[in-house]
Amino acid sequence: MSAGRTGVAPARALAFATIRETFEQEAFTERAFRAAAGQAGIEGRERAQAQRLAYGAVQRRGTLDAAIERLAGRSTRLLDPPVLAALRLGLYELLFADATPDHAAVDQAVELVKANGAAHAAGFVNAILRRATRERAELSAALLEDDSNPAAAAVAHSAPAWLARMWWEEQGADVARSLLAAGNEPTGVAMRVNTLRGDRDEALVKLREGGVDAATPDGGWPLGAPESIAIAGRTGALVPAMVESGELTPQSLGSAAVVEVLDPREGENVLDLCAGPGIKTGQIVARMGDRGEVISVELDPDRAAEVAGQAQRLGLRCVTVVEADATGAGAGMAPVFDRVLLDPPCSDLGALASRPDARWRKSPRAIERLVEIQERALRAAATALGPGGVLVYSTCTISRRENEERVAALLASASAGDVPPLELEDLGARAPELASPVEPRTLQLRPDRDRTTGFFIARLKRHD
Numbered sequence: 001m002s003a004g005r006t007g008v009a010p011a012r013a014l015a016f017a018t019i020r021e022t023f024e025q026e027a028f029t030e031r032a033f034r035a036a037a038g039q040a041g042i043e044g045r046e047r048a049q050a051q052r053l054a055y056g057a058v059q060r061r062g063t064l065d066a067a068i069e070r071l072a073g074r075s076t077r078l079l080d081p082p083v084l085a086a087l088r089l090g091l092y093e094l095l096f097a098d099a100t101p102d103h104a105a106v107d108q109a110v111e112l113v114k115a116n117g118a119a120h121a122a123g124f125v126n127a128i129l130r131r132a133t134r135e136r137a138e139l140s141a142a143l144l145e146d147d148s149n150p151a152a153a154a155v156a157h158s159a160p161a162w163l164a165r166m167w168w169e170e171q172g173a174d175v176a177r178s179l180l181a182a183g184n185e186p187t188g189v190a191m192r193v194n195t196l197r198g199d200r201d202e203a204l205v206k207l208r209e210g211g212v213d214a215a216t217p218d219g220g221w222p223l224g225a226p227e228s229i230a231i232a233g234r235t236g237a238l239v240p241a242m243v244e245s246g247e248l249t250p251q252s253l254g255s256a257a258v259v260e261v262l263d264p265r266e267g268e269n270v271l272d273l274c275a276g277p278g279i280k281t282g283q284i285v286a287r288m289g290d291r292g293e294v295i296s297v298e299l300d301p302d303r304a305a306e307v308a309g310q311a312q313r314l315g316l317r318c319v320t321v322v323e324a325d326a327t328g329a330g331a332g333m334a335p336v337f338d339r340v341l342l343d344p345p346c347s348d349l350g351a352l353a354s355r356p357d358a359r360w361r362k363s364p365r366a367i368e369r370l371v372e373i374q375e376r377a378l379r380a381a382a383t384a385l386g387p388g389g390v391l392v393y394s395t396c397t398i399s400r401r402e403n404e405e406r407v408a409a410l411l412a413s414a415s416a417g418d419v420p421p422l423e424l425e426d427l428g429a430r431a432p433e434l435a436s437p438v439e440p441r442t443l444q445l446r447p448d449r450d451r452t453t454g455f456f457i458a459r460l461k462r463h464d
Contacts, residue, residue, distance in 0.1 A: 350454020
């Protein structure tokens with residue numbers, strides 16, 4: 001989709017094209033941006049500016065559309081696609097991008113509609129955006145300062161209305177507001193040291209000598225995994241180089257906490273279901289000293305290839321990648337695994353800040369479809385456990401249907417004899433500050449409180 005270039009700065013043309021691809025073609029924002037940037041040959045500061053504008057406008061669509069309807073007096077559904085995209089971009093610059101002069105935001109939006117077949121709407125776009133500059137304080141107060149109820153909070157924090165309602169009901173008003181706000185704030189940056197090639201202290205020294213602000217994580221168990229490093233500020237060229245060499249792997253503290261709870265040991269047989277892209281597989285193998293056997297199961301061919309690529313980059317030998325459906329994988333395997341990790345497809349509601357378009361791709365209906373997959377995968381995982389084996393179930397979401405209710409359903413299946421007998425271990429007793437309010441024997445990490453991905457973690461043990 002052409003963004004048009006006459007009179008339009010390359011960064012804004014790229015952002016405009018990305019916004020349109022995201023909402024008109026249902027493209028993933030990150031992929032659409034990379035493709036358009038590569039085609040246009042935009043790099044450096046212009047690319048960084050374009051990414052901030054595109055990602056910000058996509059993320060803030062809920063607030064921006066409410067502003068458009070307030071200013072225009074009509075539904076956004078009635079606007080031509082290029083007009084709507086230009087207004088979203090222009091209003092994002094006016095309301096959220098302090099570095100942009102007002103006149104530039106308005107003029108560039110007008111040029112974008114002219115260059116993209118909507119010249120008839122140039123006056124309309126100009127009038128809406130100029131009104132926004134005049135009424136900015138009033139507009140911001142009306143849209144951003146009221147989150148007293150789910151509907152208002154959905155606008156203020158730019159979230160789907162159904163999500164605001166769900167969190168209000170499941171988490172309570174105060175936590176819901178905090179979670180919604182956190183969806184627009186970056187979480188902390190963390191890396192995992194490849195302990196097969198060095199230790200954390202050595203990596204910290206190397207990073208600090210290279211000018212990287214690196215430290216051990218502040219959190220207690222399980223957030224303070226011994227191979228994790230927290231990074232503040234810029235990573236520079238050193239961190240990417242250490243990732244490429246296999247010394248480091250980008251991994252959130254929440255993700256690393258899952259394997260901390262799994263606690264794999266040297267010489268064990270471990271099954272990693274829904275393993276792509278292989279981040280946790282690498283951590284599992286390193287924890288085992290690359291001695292034992294790890295079977296990583298992934299259905300998607302591209303993600304299975306990523307698992308294999310991770311193993312090669314990190315120099316792992318005891319991992320075998322199996323391209324298969326995790327919902328049936330356990331049935332075809334003997335119940336011999338000492339530990340099974342299941343991190344199935346989920347609604348990703350604990351990771352909204354990391355992907356600008358994620359919130360707009362979710363729905364209650366999609367969650368119900370995911371629940372069916374999670375249910376079958378959990379049964380397969382439980383079936384693969386050997387006597388005394390440990391199953392860790394994790395998701396990166398904050399959703400009772402996908403988390404606590406799935407654990408309860410699995411325990412009911414175990415009581416009915418449909419899967420081996422299982423006992424839910426009490427993780428909350430060890431980390432009460434992280435315990436789920438619904439099922440306190442499980443953990444629910446939160447991006448607002450813990451500054452990391454919102455993982456849910458449950459640990460069950462087979463007892464015969």
